[in-house]
Amino acid sequence: MTEMEYGRRRPLLWVRGRSIAWLPPLLLLAGVILLDFATGADFRIISWIVLVPGIAAAICGVWTTAAYGVVSVVTYIVVDSAWPDQYKAGLGDFLLVALGGVLAALAAVVRVRQERRMLHIRDIAETTRRTVLRPLPPRWAGLEHAGVYLAADTDARVGGDFYDIQPSPHGTRVLVGDVQGKGLGAVEAAAAVLGTFREAGYHEKDLATVAERLEIRMLRHRSHSTALGHDDGDRFATAVLVAFPDDAPERIDIANFGHEPPLVVGPRGVRELPSGEGVPLGLGDLTGGLPPVHRVPLAADETLLLVTDGVTEARDTPGEFYQLAREVARAVRADPRRAEPRNLVRQVRDGVLRHSGGRLEDDTTIFALRRLADAGGAPGEDPEQGRLRS
Incomplete structure (x- = not known):
């Protein structure tokens, strides 16, 4: 079967004919929020939210990854603001989450371009095969x-x-x-x-x-x-x-x-x-x-x-x-x-x-x-x- 370009390619995750590639990053996002509140003030893990756009970059499109980057930053601000000042993760972790979102979006751009290039090469190979x-x-x-x-x-x-x-x-x-x-x-x-x-x-x-x-x-x-x-x-x-x-x-x-x-x-x-x-x-x-x-x-x-x-x-x-x-x-x-x-x-x-x-x-x-x-x-x-x- 000839693969089409990325925008029309088969998504990585399917359920009843629909892509659910967006679901794993969302579950990770929810898990980090719940764990941050569950572990208490002595062990803050909200900065782990930087993993969310990173996971999205591996399996989602560019715009979905960018959206998760923005959501992660906003979520970080909201969750961190809910804690008293002495327990807040602070500016350093905020910069980490923001930078992680930007890098994840750039990584998604590179990955999608490479996939499009590989799919184009496969289309050429398929055309050659059908010619021979x-x-x-x-x-x-x-x-x-x-x-x-x-x-x-x-x-x-x-x-x-x-x-x-x-x-x-x-x-x-x-x-x-x-x-x-x-x-x-x-x-x-x-x-x-x-x-x-x-x-x-x-x-x-x-x-x-x-x-x-x-x-x-x-x-x-x-x-x-x-x-x-x-x-x-x-x-x-x-x-x-x-x-x-x-x-x-x-x-x-x-x-x-x-x-x-x-x-x-x-x-x-x-x-x-x-x-x-x-x-x-x-x-x-x-x-x-x-x-x-x-x-x-x-x-x-x-x-x-x-x-x-x-x-x-x-x-x-x-x-x-x-x-x-x-x-x-x-x-x-x-x-x-x-x-x-x-x-x-x-x-x-x-x-x-x-x-x-x-x-x-x-x-x-x-x-x-x-x-x-x-x-x-x-x-x-x-x-x-x-x-x-x-």
């Missing part, structure tokens, strides 16, 4: 799909993992991959590869030609980045390129660029498709060729599961890797409905987070898809329905 990983209709191009992307850097919310579906006159094409490295360089490389896939995947009839275009684009991007002085000279991307040909309703074509092997999940169990015998995108010049295109069976009731290495390399506390195929097979045996794309993605996501204790060492993408019984899409549906909340 564009929203996909859940029933589109003859496929039902579900996907989830978990960034290892939760503040960045975007990284080098990518996936997309591209309908074309020659069938539907799918690309899932992982750019080596992290940071903006990985995001730029992912965007470059996806841009080429969306064009070549639509126009090119032969999947091998699409694969060649992707390889060339990765090389060009790397060369351009190096010329700009970026440290991208050895950047590459593992990927799986899949085609759902119209003339083979129970077959798919697949080319694997050194990526995790896809799994086919269905009522007859789980099987692994051809592994990454090819080198990653951007390294084809080392072997002089691209990975072969395999045609493999995929029944109508089977789901294709593609993940990045954030799944297979997730470790628990003792250091054991997450066993994807075993865990998926166990889940589907217990409930065959878990082979459906949305249920399958949710099952894997929850399993990875549970196995790793929520500590992701790498960006994690889980993408599942199967052919629709009715190949007609469903225009007008919410495009976010196919993407699970991360």
